[in-house]
Amino acid sequence: MSGLRGVLEDHVRPGSAPGAVALVGRGDRVEVEAVGSVDVDGTAPMARDSIVRIASITKPLIAAATMMLVQDGSIGLDAPVREWLPELASPSVLRSPGGPVDDVVPPDRPITVADLLSFRAGYGFPSDFSLPVIGLLFSELRQGPPQPQAVAPPDAWMATLARIPLLDQPGRSWLYNTCSDILGVLIARASGSPLTEFLAERMFEPLGMVDTGFHVPADKLHRFTSFYRTDPEGGLQLIDAPTGEWSSPPPFPSGAGGLVSTVDDWLAFGRMLLAEGTAHGRALLTPESVWQMTTDHLTRHQREAGTLFLEGQGWGYGGSVDVAAVDPWNVPGRYGWIGGTGTAAHVTPATGTVTILLSQLETSGPTPPALMRDFWRYASGLPTATEQPRL
Structure with missing residues (x-):
């Protein structure tokens, strides 16, 4: 046929x-x-x-929902996300993507809304899943295949995220998945709903x-x-x-x-x-x-x-x-x-x-x-x- x-x-x-x-x-x-x-x-x-x-x-x-808030003037593409996500006000960054999770440096600049939308905030999956920090995304944040009832509520999830270092400096690398989950929390907090x-x-x-x-x-x-x-x-x-x-x-x-x-x-x-x-x-x-x-x-x-x-x-x-x-x-x-x-x-x-x-x-x-x-x-x-x- x-x-x-x-x-x-x-x-x-x-x-x-x-x-x-x-x-x-x-x-x-x-x-x-x-x-x-x-x-x-x-x-x-x-x-x-x-x-x-x-x-x-x-x-x-x-x-698209995030862009609605940009249009409303509730958030800005170039705005640091710390205003709505204070947990990400002072993240740590791995000195080397493959290094120990406690070998970190400060970020070069704040994470912006545009960084999250373009998946360049420093959080997420690279092509190499063997990096030590990636294990934390699976075990602590339940990233990976959806499992709705196993993930912590947004505030607790963000508190856990804040303890995980960025894989790379904001804006430097494209990393898959995690930024969309962060955007979901940002939308809720910026909109008040x-x-x-x-x-x-x-x-x-x-x-x-x-x-x-x-x-x-x-x-x-x-x-x-x-x-x-x-x-x-x-x-x-x-x-x-x-x-x-x-x-x-x-x-x-x-x-x-x-x-x-x-x-x-x-x-x-x-x-x-x-x-x-x-x-x-x-x-x-x-x-x-x-x-x-x-x-x-x-x-x-x-x-x-x-x-x-x-x-x-x-x-x-x-x-x-x-x-x-x-x-x-x-x-x-x-x-x-x-x-x-x-x-x-x-x-x-x-x-x-x-x-x-x-x-x-x-x-x-x-x-x-x-x-x-x-x-x-x-x-x-x-x-x-x-x-x-x-x-």
Whole structure:
């Protein structure tokens, strides 16, 4: 079978993923297909309105929320974050990234809001996971795969963060993930509202994102998918069921990867970006804010150092920006990101395209899985792997 459905079935039918739903939108034309089941038992078919843990495609939404506060004048891009995050007023910095965690020096300058948005604050994952300080991000902050009920509340989490040194000086290196969690706390403190309420009032309600949040209410659990990883024998191991960690509000709403959503909800967000910040006649972001989010802010050295995650791409605010066609599916200007729960979402302003893929199988590392790559090939009009001519 050809088309989008065929792309999904090539990967879901062999059992490599229980189910998937994908969307390609260009202007008013929207193509959506759902295949497989919400779990390995076939309890219900995957559907357009199935709710999925979207993991790191949470990050662009958190960046957009931060830019709303910049527009309000509540915060400034160049402002030191210490005003709202006093825990980060005097951080220590590792003398050498691979050195002992107690061999530190003072920072060259304060951490700014722009540092957090561009992932250059000094906190996060480098390409080398063996560095001693990285162990603290996993053990003390519960960074890594989302585990909503295991993370401390925001104030306690920030107190722990303050005891962990920066891996590098503010502004010097691109480091993955942690900055989005910090932004979630910043949004709450700068706005005076919990992150859950701010997002609901300022983003989800205006955009009609009715199924997006940090947990799934009881009356929607029948649409919530199960989440799996591949075990060493090649089978599927259940990580979280619908009645598990996302069935109640988390102590720490993770701006790095804690949201659940649907393809239509993320489509509403993507269309808002393509319309330069407007939706339903209402401006959520200014064109300047959208430009800031979707423009690469990294130096060539920072892009190359982040190769494990970026694969040659740049980074805007909360998402990658394709700056060169290093792979066939890379379209210059495409903005978005991927999630460790098997999700991907991008917008391409030049073509007015939104592409979204939601599955429920944990990725095995930063490299996008075959399903994701074939989906991107299809969305860009290129042959998928199964359609490539054999030589």
